[in-house]
Amino acid sequence: MNESDSLAVLRNSTLFHGLTAEELEKVARAAKPFTIEPGAQLFRQEDPAARIYMLGSGQVKLVQNTPDGQQVLLRLVGPGEALGIVATLEGSVYPATAQAAAPGSGCSWDGKTLHRLMEAHPRIALNAIPFLVSRVHELQDRFRELATERVERRVARLLLRLVSQVGRRVPDGVQIGMALTRQDLAEMTGTTLYTVSRILSQWEELGLVKTGRKKVLIRAPHRLVAIAEELPPARS
Amino acid sequence: MNIETLPSLDDTVSTVLQRWPFTADVFRRIGLGDCIGCVMGSYESLAEVSATYNVDAQFVLQELRSAVMQENAR
Numbered sequence: 001m002n003e004s005d006s007l008a009v010l011r012n013s014t015l016f017h018g019l020t021a022e023e024l025e026k027v028a029r030a031a032k033p034f035t036i037e038p039g040a041q042l043f044r045q046e047d048p049a050a051r052i053y054m055l056g057s058g059q060v061k062l063v064q065n066t067p068d069g070q071q072v073l074l075r076l077v078g079p080g081e082a083l084g085i086v087a088t089l090e091g092s093v094y095p096a097t098a099q100a101a102a103p104g105s106g107c108s109w110d111g112k113t114l115h116r117l118m119e120a121h122p123r124i125a126l127n128a129i130p131f132l133v134s135r136v137h138e139l140q141d142r143f144r145e146l147a148t149e150r151v152e153r154r155v156a157r158l159l160l161r162l163v164s165q166v167g168r169r170v171p172d173g174v175q176i177g178m179a180l181t182r183q184d185l186a187e188m189t190g191t192t193l194y195t196v197s198r199i200l201s202q203w204e205e206l207g208l209v210k211t212g213r214k215k216v217l218i219r220a221p222h223r224l225v226a227i228a229e230e231l232p233p234a235r236s
Numbered sequence: 237m238n239i240e241t242l243p244s245l246d247d248t249v250s251t252v253l254q255r256w257p258f259t260a261d262v263f264r265r266i267g268l269g270d271c272i273g274c275v276m277g278s279y280e281s282l283a284e285v286s287a288t289y290n291v292d293a294q295f296v297l298q299e300l301r302s303a304v305m306q307e308n309a310r
Contacts, residue, residue, distance in 0.1 A: 221280055
């Protein structure tokens with residue numbers, strides 16, 4: 001990644017949306033480019049939050065380890081999205097580990113530099129607000145799901161969330177366009193591998209989904225939505 | 237009337253609702269109200285949702301087209 005690659009990353013991000021070409025160049029000059037291989041980490045949970053990262057390509061998992069040793073997949077981050085922004089601005093530690101799920105690249109800034117850029121260009125700080133608000137909403141939704149909803153419904157909702165992010169129409173249904181293991185699904189819904197496997201096998205028998213090596217195909221979109229939203233069955 | 241300016245059975249639900257937002261009323265009236273705002277609407281065609289909901293596809297098409305033609309005539 002060179003400076004013009006960095007510029008392309010910035011132009012497509014929400015954080016730097018609305019900046020002039022000149023301002024973007026200034027931000028790009030202050031950035032440090034990176035590339036990352038699958039499995040490698042951008043930062044680890046509990047490390048001092050020194051830099052914010054912006055992904056230009058690839059996919060990164062944000063994974064949190066609980067005190068009792070369970071891993072929880074918090075979020076998937078894709079191109080144009082930033083990682084570590086809250087912790088870095090706050091000057092605390094990273095709340096989760098960022099691990100690459102695919103080969104990726106992007107650029108990063110240290111906390112002081114980002115702070116300085118935000119002061120010079122308030123647009124950046126304003127752009128960060130909707131991002132933070134949507135994060136809060138996401139957490140509220142997940143909290144409600146975890147506190148009140150049946151596991152089956154949680155898995156269905158997760159699949160729909162993934163469809164809205166990375167869904168792809170294929171001849172026999174809607175494919176989730178990323179590598180996804182049953183373990184990933186278990187971590188993202190806060191349940192066990194056993195439970196997820198049981199639910200998916202059941203759905204597979206009913207013809208709702210088809211799972212292959214790290215792949216999930218939704219064969220009966222309506223029925224999955226019906227489970228997620230607790231809709232009455234389609235009238236017949 | 238140019239046929240391309242009317243909904244077709246191959247159009248996805250989202251395409252139709254984005255292009256002719258007023259058809260939301262039609263979807264509701266003919267029993268496809270759940271399709272409005274559904275994330276799968278970007279992937280499922282009118283033909284597919286008609287089959288799922290056991291509504292005659294030609295009826296769905298006709299209702300949507302007449303709503304669009306009425307709106308265009310206003």
